[in-house]
Amino acid sequence: MSIDLKTIKHIAKLSRISIDDKKAKELEKDLNSIFEFIEALNKVDTKKVDPLTSIAETSLKLRGDEVKTKNIREQILKNSPDENKDFFVVPKVVE
Amino acid sequence: MSDIINLTLSTLIDKIKNKELSSQEITKAYIARAEKSKDLNTYITTDFENAIEKAKKFDEKGNFDYKLPGVPLAVKDLFCTNNLKTTAGSKILSNFIPSYESTVTQHLWDEGAILLGKLNCDEFAMGSSNETSFFGNVESPVGKKVVPGGSSGGSASALAAKLTPATIGTDTGGSIRQPASFTGTVGLKPTYGSCSRYGIVAFASSLDQAGPMTQDVSDSALILDIISKYDTKDSTSVNFKRGDYFKSLSCNIKGKKIGIPKEYRVDGMPKEIENLWQDGITLLKKLGAKIIDISLPHTKYALPAYYIVAPAEASSNLARYDGVKYGYRSEGENLISMYENTRSEGFGDEVKRRIMIGTYVLSSGYYDAYYLKAQKIRRLIKNDFDEAYKSVDAILTPSTPSSAFKIGDKTDDPVSMYLNDIFTVPVNLSGLPAISIPAGKDKNNYPLGLQLIGKAFEEQNLLDISYSMEKELSFKNNLQDWWIK
Numbered sequence: 001m002s003i004d005l006k007t008i009k010h011i012a013k014l015s016r017i018s019i020d021d022k023k024a025k026e027l028e029k030d031l032n033s034i035f036e037f038i039e040a041l042n043k044v045d046t047k048k049v050d051p052l053t054s055i056a057e058t059s060l061k062l063r064g065d066e067v068k069t070k071n072i073r074e075q076i077l078k079n080s081p082d083e084n085k086d087f088f089v090v091p092k093v094v095e
Numbered sequence: 096m097s098d099i100i101n102l103t104l105s106t107l108i109d110k111i112k113n114k115e116l117s118s119q120e121i122t123k124a125y126i127a128r129a130e131k132s133k134d135l136n137t138y139i140t141t142d143f144e145n146a147i148e149k150a151k152k153f154d155e156k157g158n159f160d161y162k163l164p165g166v167p168l169a170v171k172d173l174f175c176t177n178n179l180k181t182t183a184g185s186k187i188l189s190n191f192i193p194s195y196e197s198t199v200t201q202h203l204w205d206e207g208a209i210l211l212g213k214l215n216c217d218e219f220a221m222g223s224s225n226e227t228s229f230f231g232n233v234e235s236p237v238g239k240k241v242v243p244g245g246s247s248g249g250s251a252s253a254l255a256a257k258l259t260p261a262t263i264g265t266d267t268g269g270s271i272r273q274p275a276s277f278t279g280t281v282g283l284k285p286t287y288g289s290c291s292r293y294g295i296v297a298f299a300s301s302l303d304q305a306g307p308m309t310q311d312v313s314d315s316a317l318i319l320d321i322i323s324k325y326d327t328k329d330s331t332s333v334n335f336k337r338g339d340y341f342k343s344l345s346c347n348i349k350g351k352k353i354g355i356p357k358e359y360r361v362d363g364m365p366k367e368i369e370n371l372w373q374d375g376i377t378l379l380k381k382l383g384a385k386i387i388d389i390s391l392p393h394t395k396y397a398l399p400a401y402y403i404v405a406p407a408e409a410s411s412n413l414a415r416y417d418g419v420k421y422g423y424r425s426e427g428e429n430l431i432s433m434y435e436n437t438r439s440e441g442f443g444d445e446v447k448r449r450i451m452i453g454t455y456v457l458s459s460g461y462y463d464a465y466y467l468k469a470q471k472i473r474r475l476i477k478n479d480f481d482e483a484y485k486s487v488d489a490i491l492t493p494s495t496p497s498s499a500f501k502i503g504d505k506t507d508d509p510v511s512m513y514l515n516d517i518f519t520v521p522v523n524l525s526g527l528p529a530i531s532i533p534a535g536k537d538k539n540n541y542p543l544g545l546q547l548i549g550k551a552f553e554e555q556n557l558l559d560i561s562y563s564m565e566k567e568l569s570f571k572n573n574l575q576d577w578w579i580k
């Protein structure tokens with residue numbers, strides 16, 4: 001199986017990464033060589049094997065829904081790329 | 096001054112406790128050496144002025160009962176440090192200043208350690224040679240233009256070059272053990288769930304684990320005592336009874352059963368690695384261990400399975416870098432193009448490749464064929480180890496299939512770079528602890544490491560065996576300080 005240029009551009013779209021045609025061609029080559037290597041897995045019969053989703057394999061612990069830290073708006077916003085003391089700012093979404 | 100940097104961590108601590116050395120003397124010695132070692136490019140961010148200030152405070156009224164009393168340490172730039180830039184080696188986090196501290200680094204400071212600065216690493220810990228960092232390649236002190244390994248390459252290089260008495264790294268597929276092997280140092284990846292992942296920039300959450308990188312085995316035990324603790328802030332942290340690793344350390348090896356897996360004898364393995372392994376086996380026998388041939392039949396599928404599981408988790412973890420809440424932002428005409436431009440400019444090539452692989456294997460129609468398949472293979476690999484541990488106490492393998500290579504040698508072909516981790520990846524997939532200890536040198540005088548893999552949560556056993564071997568191996572790096580300016 002091979003991944004074509006159209007698929008590469010689709011994956012880039014899903015990944016929210018903009019790529020030009022030159023980059024897409026490079027990625028097509030790289031990803032195909034990586035997937036060729038990954039295809040080795042098809043040789044293994046896994047019909048009767050349960051997937052291993054986590055090493056711990058225990059159910060996650062629940063905790064009480066309590067507020068432990070508050071009034072940290074300044075801390076949270078301090079790394080925001082757009083300078084605004086009250087909100088995170090993004091380009092206009094609604095016309 | 097030059098004597099200070101040659102001391103191991105545990106000796107330094109003794110000398111501080113005996114008042115033979117002050118925290119300031121030690122801190123200044125490491126800073127002076129780091130200033131002369133800039134060519135190695137080990138540091139992304141230094142915090143030297145604060146370090147000297149903290150050392151001064153420690154000397155005035157410090158607590159000498161601490162486990163790391165006034166000891167200066169540099170750490171991998173993947174650990175969030177409160178009020179000090181944390182980049183993960185990426186442009187997208189190049190201006191990120193955390194307002195919180197990772198649990199693991201907090202444990203170090205709580206025991207009296209002093210932060211020197213943040214060490215270079217592959218971008219988001221994705222790499223095996225420290226060549227994917229936005230902040231440039233790291234050179235290894237073992238040879239000019241030689242890679243230190245990765246992803247904890249800055250940590251390994253700084254440790255081997257004696258710019259820090261010990262350090263901590265993270266290991267997702269070999270990122271502590273492979274650079275330790277390349278630089279003639281000791282690197283320990285603890286059992287998954289031992290050290291908290293809270294505050295560590297996430298790569299692949301089911302595989303990531305922090306661990307010590309040190310000059311010798313007893314220093315690793317010392318650091319492990321401090322960083323291995325249950326933490327409610329990490330939902331996969333395991334509350335098991337931890338050992339008193341440093342105090343309990345002994346040459347307890349007689350009668351231990353050590354497995355030698357035949358599948359690790361891979362095609363094209365250099366003769367010197369083969370010999371190193373054989374010498375390791377001979378040494379274990381001499382020390383009274385029992386050697387048992389074992390089989391881990393699914394070993395060859397570990398790397399392909401890893402390159403599905405790790406990128407899948409990474410693509411999900413790295414979705415948070417969107418230019419909105421923190422980090423680098425590139426403008427765009429609308430919200431979507433802002434995201435796309437930010438991520439395109441903010442991530443480097445290897446990170447983009449892995450996000451794309453991860454997105455693809457998780458995308459509609461491919462999930463069963465790739466992701467689910469890889470998780471099933473992961474089960475088979477873990478079963479192999481479970482089966483082997485019915486008859487052995489630990490497993491001995493080489494740490495890497497080759498010694499360190501030159502910068503630029505493997506950057507054109509991602510798969511050849513991935514093959515570096517062939518011996519380390521199965522351990523992460525199975526959540527087991529493993530240690531790399533320096534055991535010999537190749538024809539260029541570059542270090543070679545042996546890996547011991549243990550049973551889950553049995554770090555003491557692993558440390559005891561490697562401690563016994565280390566005494567006999569008496570490995571010396573004998574670096575010529577060629578990089579000092």
